[in-house]
Amino acid sequence: MKRLLIIAISLSPLINFSQTDQDVLRDIYKQSLTNSKSYDWLNYLSNEIGGRLTGSLNAEKAVAYTKAELEKLALDKVWLQPVKVPKWVRGAKEHAYIETGPNGFNTGKTTTVNICALGGSIATPALGLKANVIEVKNFEHLKTLGRENIAGKIVFFNTPMQADLIDTNEAYQNILNISKRGALEASQFGAVGVIVRSMTLTLSDFPHTESMTYENQAIDKRIPAAAISTNDAEVLSAMLKLDESIKFYFKQNCKQLKEVTSHNVIAEITGSEYPDEYLIVGAHLDSWDLGDGAHDNGAGVVQSMDVLRLIKALGIKPKRSIRVVLFMNKENGLDGAKKYAEGVKQNKENHIFALENDAGGFSPQGFTFNCSDSNFNQILHWKALFKPYLIHYFERGTSAENVEPLKNDHNVLASLKTNSQRYFEYQHAALDTFNTVNKRELELGAATMTALLYLFDKYGIN
Amino acid sequence: MKRLLIIAISLSPLINFSQTDQDVLRDIYKQSLTNSKSYDWLNYLSNEIGGRLTGSLNAEKAVAYTKAELEKLALDKVWLQPVKVPKWVRGAKEHAYIETGPNGFNTGKTTTVNICALGGSIATPALGLKANVIEVKNFEHLKTLGRENIAGKIVFFNTPMQADLIDTNEAYQNILNISKRGALEASQFGAVGVIVRSMTLTLSDFPHTESMTYENQAIDKRIPAAAISTNDAEVLSAMLKLDESIKFYFKQNCKQLKEVTSHNVIAEITGSEYPDEYLIVGAHLDSWDLGDGAHDNGAGVVQSMDVLRLIKALGIKPKRSIRVVLFMNKENGLDGAKKYAEGVKQNKENHIFALENDAGGFSPQGFTFNCSDSNFNQILHWKALFKPYLIHYFERGTSAENVEPLKNDHNVLASLKTNSQRYFEYQHAALDTFNTVNKRELELGAATMTALLYLFDKYGIN
Numbered sequence: 001m002k003r004l005l006i007i008a009i010s011l012s013p014l015i016n017f018s019q020t021d022q023d024v025l026r027d028i029y030k031q032s033l034t035n036s037k038s039y040d041w042l043n044y045l046s047n048e049i050g051g052r053l054t055g056s057l058n059a060e061k062a063v064a065y066t067k068a069e070l071e072k073l074a075l076d077k078v079w080l081q082p083v084k085v086p087k088w089v090r091g092a093k094e095h096a097y098i099e100t101g102p103n104g105f106n107t108g109k110t111t112t113v114n115i116c117a118l119g120g121s122i123a124t125p126a127l128g129l130k131a132n133v134i135e136v137k138n139f140e141h142l143k144t145l146g147r148e149n150i151a152g153k154i155v156f157f158n159t160p161m162q163a164d165l166i167d168t169n170e171a172y173q174n175i176l177n178i179s180k181r182g183a184l185e186a187s188q189f190g191a192v193g194v195i196v197r198s199m200t201l202t203l204s205d206f207p208h209t210e211s212m213t214y215e216n217q218a219i220d221k222r223i224p225a226a227a228i229s230t231n232d233a234e235v236l237s238a239m240l241k242l243d244e245s246i247k248f249y250f251k252q253n254c255k256q257l258k259e260v261t262s263h264n265v266i267a268e269i270t271g272s273e274y275p276d277e278y279l280i281v282g283a284h285l286d287s288w289d290l291g292d293g294a295h296d297n298g299a300g301v302v303q304s305m306d307v308l309r310l311i312k313a314l315g316i317k318p319k320r321s322i323r324v325v326l327f328m329n330k331e332n333g334l335d336g337a338k339k340y341a342e343g344v345k346q347n348k349e350n351h352i353f354a355l356e357n358d359a360g361g362f363s364p365q366g367f368t369f370n371c372s373d374s375n376f377n378q379i380l381h382w383k384a385l386f387k388p389y390l391i392h393y394f395e396r397g398t399s400a401e402n403v404e405p406l407k408n409d410h411n412v413l414a415s416l417k418t419n420s421q422r423y424f425e426y427q428h429a430a431l432d433t434f435n436t437v438n439k440r441e442l443e444l445g446a447a448t449m450t451a452l453l454y455l456f457d458k459y460g461i462n
Numbered sequence: 463m464k465r466l467l468i469i470a471i472s473l474s475p476l477i478n479f480s481q482t483d484q485d486v487l488r489d490i491y492k493q494s495l496t497n498s499k500s501y502d503w504l505n506y507l508s509n510e511i512g513g514r515l516t517g518s519l520n521a522e523k524a525v526a527y528t529k530a531e532l533e534k535l536a537l538d539k540v541w542l543q544p545v546k547v548p549k550w551v552r553g554a555k556e557h558a559y560i561e562t563g564p565n566g567f568n569t570g571k572t573t574t575v576n577i578c579a580l581g582g583s584i585a586t587p588a589l590g591l592k593a594n595v596i597e598v599k600n601f602e603h604l605k606t607l608g609r610e611n612i613a614g615k616i617v618f619f620n621t622p623m624q625a626d627l628i629d630t631n632e633a634y635q636n637i638l639n640i641s642k643r644g645a646l647e648a649s650q651f652g653a654v655g656v657i658v659r660s661m662t663l664t665l666s667d668f669p670h671t672e673s674m675t676y677e678n679q680a681i682d683k684r685i686p687a688a689a690i691s692t693n694d695a696e697v698l699s700a701m702l703k704l705d706e707s708i709k710f711y712f713k714q715n716c717k718q719l720k721e722v723t724s725h726n727v728i729a730e731i732t733g734s735e736y737p738d739e740y741l742i743v744g745a746h747l748d749s750w751d752l753g754d755g756a757h758d759n760g761a762g763v764v765q766s767m768d769v770l771r772l773i774k775a776l777g778i779k780p781k782r783s784i785r786v787v788l789f790m791n792k793e794n795g796l797d798g799a800k801k802y803a804e805g806v807k808q809n810k811e812n813h814i815f816a817l818e819n820d821a822g823g824f825s826p827q828g829f830t831f832n833c834s835d836s837n838f839n840q841i842l843h844w845k846a847l848f849k850p851y852l853i854h855y856f857e858r859g860t861s862a863e864n865v866e867p868l869k870n871d872h873n874v875l876a877s878l879k880t881n882s883q884r885y886f887e888y889q890h891a892a893l894d895t896f897n898t899v900n901k902r903e904l905e906l907g908a909a910t911m912t913a914l915l916y917l918f919d920k921y922g923i924n
Contacts, residue, residue, distance in 0.1 A: 164492040202901070438884055
């Protein structure tokens with residue numbers, strides 16, 4: 001790309017805005033790209049602490065670390081909010097194989113495959129579980145097959161994410177229920193276990209976990225559920241086509257323990273003019289255990305912390321109170337989000353704006369807003385301010401789950417939208433590590449979040 | 463990012479366009495994301511052939527491979543256009559170190575550093591070159607220092623790319639001349655060699671090469687030039703601050719050989735209504751030798767090939783003649799681009815539109831256009847068609863170099879604009895390998911290029 005394009009990222013006056021807003025946005029982006037803490041913080045969270053499964057010691061290490069780092073920023077307040085959380089543990093690594101033999105006779109020939117227990121699942125029996133397998137597309141397909149084809153078997157949900165959708169998250173949402181409720185649904189037809197194709201668009205050897213639920217199902221009716229890597233899902237499917245009498249064996253050692261006390265981490269810059277109006281920026285501090293939770297949601301955590309640091313570094317004095325909230329246990333029940341919202345209600349804190357990034361540390365494209373028409377019109381008026389930074393996506397939509405409990409009739413909830421093409425390669429798998437996060441992309445996200453928060457602080461909401 | 467956003471990538475009717483254009487674009491994207499050849503082709507180019515330095519055997523392998531693959535597509539014509547190209551070879555790997563000692567006395571203590579010869583540079587003397595070093599910012603700084611501070615020394619240009627520019631290519635363009643003309647300028651002041659800080663925004667151990675020129679300088683005045691990794695540039699700079707008498711040693715073994723005959727690879731679908739109007743899509747087939755040229759410019763090559771394949775696969779019958787042109791020797795003189803343009807002129811072929819991607823296989827954001835006001839207005843009318851695919855950047859600008867020689871008063875030249883944040887991590891270094899290219903991002907780029915070409919074929923130019 002040599003001597004190629006002199007692309008005009010114009011910083012020249014946009015006539016509809018005060019010079020001040022343009023200047024401030026330029027300063028925010030410059031500061032973030034040249035003097036950021038996000039990347040260093042993420043390095044520590046990912047490589048010194050690692051996976052931060054809810055209820056784990058690592059999750060508490062992350063609480064202590066982020067609190068200590070926020071305390072260094074000389075904000076007005078930093079505190080922990082206790083939250084009761086479930087504690088599910090994976091135990092020893094799972095083991096699984098496909099067993100073949102003529103007419104179902106066990107020749108001892110096995111093909112090892114890569115699986116991981118779904119979060120919340122029960123273990124298999126101590127010696128593992130071996131059964132015939134039936135490949136199923138979805139819950140409709142389960143019904144069509146009926147108990148006569150399913151009872152005593154392991155149900156193998158093999159529905160790939162749809163590759164032709166531009167937003168990979170849409171493809172993910174479309175099949176998420178299979179992981180979440182697959183065991184519950186399949187057990188109604190007598191299945192003894194469930195194997196779900198990992199939700200990623202790539203063919204890989206790494207399984208991707210997901211949370212699942214038994215709701216109020218009787219304990220003796222519950223069946224174990226695991227995710228299988230996409231490569232191994234292809235193998236299993238191909239082998240089933242050759243011989244439907246093959247057997248699948250898996251052993252997983254996970255366990256639901258007693259609930260424990262964890263924490264939301266909260267820090268505040270108190271507003272100078274309207275301290276009773278709150279704007280928050282946040283992400284979830286817990287992660288899955290397989291990787292380091294670098295994209296999910298370490299990136300959002302460090303960006304949210306950096307929003308307050310950037311505001312301080314640039315000498316901006318917020319009119320309203322600005323908080324960073326690092327929510328505990330997004331992945332297994334949203335307890336931190338609910339707890340924070342309870343506190344807000346009890347203390348009658350008027351939260352006018354809440355922003356989160358739970359979409360990884362990729363290049364920011366814009367925001368999705370959950371708000372009224374009037375508020376959305378106000379936001380669209382700001383869109384041109386973001387053009388020099390290639391931030392173009394300003395659309396209505398549902399908000400992310402951590403801030404969702406704060407929704408009321410007049411406030412604005414927003415989610416950062418990032419480039420989603422690579423996200424599901426890493427999410428919930430051992431692949432979600434620091435080296436997959438690009439420093440500049442992370443910093444551009446932090447700047448974009450800071451810029452929007454700055455505008456809401458300055459102008460309030462309609 | 464679980465249960466998060468149902469983002470509406472709406473495919474619902476855009477009232478200003480015929481249903482047909484929306485349908486065709488949707489089909490193009492779907493086909494590219496579910497049935498692409500780009501990624502497989504790139505795998506072969508990168509991993510089976512590898513770096514394709516102009517004049518090398520590998521470059522000719524790439525000519526033969528892409529021609530053979532294009533022939534499989536049942537297009538109307540596939541042919542090679544001979545091009546005379548320079549042949550510069552790196553020879554044995556470079557070696558360099560920093561030597562320290564009290565008051566310039568050689569204690570034998572050395573720090574090895576990573577360098578690579580700039581393309582087109584002469585070798586050092588056979589035993590290498592050792593001299594004192596002077597750190598310089600730019601050509602103005604050279605003048606200020608003058609011959610008395612420079613003569614007999616190695617000039618070390620240590621200007622980093624500017625991190626606060628959003629478009630990394632702008633930061634690159636701003637300092638590109640230092641690599642290109644550094645040896646020529648420094649030798650005027652008696653320098654004996656030139657070391658240039660690698661043009662990447664990351665701190666890394668890998669040097670990034672670049673083309674350089676001696677213009678018509680007398681052969682005995684020419685001095686060798688190399689790039690040093692950013693990590694080692696930091697080390698050298700820090701050591702110079704401690705002791706300006708340290709010496710730098712480097713040995714490089716590169717050589718300019720006789721020019722050789724290489725080829726542009728060209729394939730055509732002949733137009734059904736206006737066969738004398740040509741639309742081309744292209745990229746450069748040569749690359750640097752250090753990596754595999756996966757992003758630069760393998761990605762553009764396979765995407766350009768895929769444009770014609772997608773058109774065939776979708777059953778689109780172009781009204782105008784559509785060509786893919788794979789240009790030889792972009793990196794060391796643009797001979798292929800010039801040769802193709804000569805042929806166009808000789809044969810009076812009316813090229814109304816030329817598109818290239820020389821910006822890597824990253825997520826497409828839009829296009830830069832070099833065209834008249836009237837043509838640009840026509841293009842803006844199509845912008846909304848691209849919104850479902852998050853393609854938003856439609857701006858005027860200079861065009862990329864391979865198609866630049868085709869410019870005339872009435873035609874349209876366009877360059878794909880991709881997300882530039884990661885590009886310079888890889889460009890011209892050993893790091894430019896297949897594994898850094900994301901399949902979906904590559905496919906989205908191919909689809910975006912195909913969509914624009916489709917519109918120009920259907921509507922022509924104003």
